[in-house]
Amino acid sequence: MDGPPPSSTTPTTDPSKLESTNTTTTLPPLPLNLSTHKPFITLHWLPIMLTSGILPITLYFALHYGTSLSLTVVLTIPLVLMGVVSLTALLRRSWRLSCKESACRPLGCEAMRWSGDFFHWNFLGGFVVLTVVISVEIGVGSLCALPLSLPIFYISVELLIAQVAMRAGWRTPVRMSSLPRGSPTHPGTFILVEDVVAVDGGLGREWREVWGRRYEADGELRALLRRLDLLWAINKDIGYTVGWGLPWVWAGDMVVITIWMVKRMLRRQRGR
Template sequence: MVVELPYSLHSRYASIAIAWTVIIIPPVFINLGLFYGLWYGKPEIDRLHVLTLPTAVLGIFTAIAIVDRVWKLTRSSPEYRPLNSPRHALDIFQWGYFLALILISALITSALARGDADQDGHDLQIRLISLPAAVLMYLVATLALLSLALSRLELKLPFRFGSLDAGNVVRPAIFYIVEDIVAVDGGGGLEYRKAFIARYDSSPIFRRMIWDLSVVWMLYFYVFAVLLTVLVFTLPKAAVYVVGWAGPFPFAGLLAIWTIFHVKSELRKERKGPLENERTPLLS
């Protein structure tokens, strides 16, 4: 019997629209608007200040998002926390978020700190601070690869990992990402975590789907990260900032659309009949 996932998109379209607006506006419109507006519209401003301001503003939005998410996970109610976890344990997605933030911050800080050492009109600096999205994709793909390898080897966890107790086999990266994002950012809470884990444990088709999605997203992220890196270091300086920061969104959107149709197809197979009222757990 298929375990139902207590999650419907019909009551969450407004919150999803708001969430994606917050995701897209800061890195694309505000970040790019500030950079190109100041770089070409205010030539009298110190170039280092122009390079610093957009990423500083983006950092403010990032900090707000982190505070909001950490507050949900550490509040007295365990509503959003991983199953049976202590109050300040956070979840796997949040720890991955922190790791990505550290790597990206190190990249931007080191790029800005070097100044125009090459006397190239800040050409190398602009290219370096155009790489955060590529760095993020390299990181996610590598973590996905590691999770797939450990899962294939059936390595058992020596300690609690998210909602899973010690002794459970490591699961593909998409499993942790979906569980945490839907439970916290999508508002699914503990009820969703329990149902999602039960669905994974009870359904071979569902497990295969999670594995396949992890493989596809891993490969896609590696390929596109390499492509993005090549473009950032070969295109004219004026184009690389927009390519580096805005380029990933349309391509990620295409992969997301494929994911939606693939998930629906797999869930139909799981039910051995028409997919009637099921809401895909990946559309958070």
């Protein structure tokens, strides 16, 4: 059985106060060190990159021009490989959130086995939509190039909507992970980081609590997350129009820039 809900309250920071000053000595430390998680991150992302970036391009040219297989069969093979990897990740995530002893559900949902989190419902919905779209016209090359570009476009639109909602002062229409319905809107990257690190990274509710407290206390972090929302959202057209290979170049650049921006902020805070 799950224990009682955490004593920490759900983040309620008013987005209009993003630029408030920090007292760096009171910032809650984040229990995450990427250097110790490099093997896990590599093992997690390597099959995704292979089945979603390298193999589709390699197999297409090798099988389409080197064999007599039909285009439908050629396009089906990489899609099946990618589908297996995606479905495995989805099932693993579903188990971690729904098992009786789960320690990674959103704050306030500890006793709700089937509540999921915001990222999980996006993952599930995107998987179903892509499966239906591709199954209808499996032999159409342009549709079979959607499994990377369409999710990037979808996420970018969500990040952009989050920024519009924050600037307009709108409140959340539904529960978004640890944010109850009616909470001030937070950056989309705040939700993504909370859910991915808590569930896929295995840091659980402890991470959700500390991440929420850090967001409340750190004005620089709040401003950074807003800028990251815009950084990823502005590139939505590029992410949508390219096919299997270039999304990884684009996403890789965004990851490098994101890491650089975060490290710069942390160095500035430590130097005070």
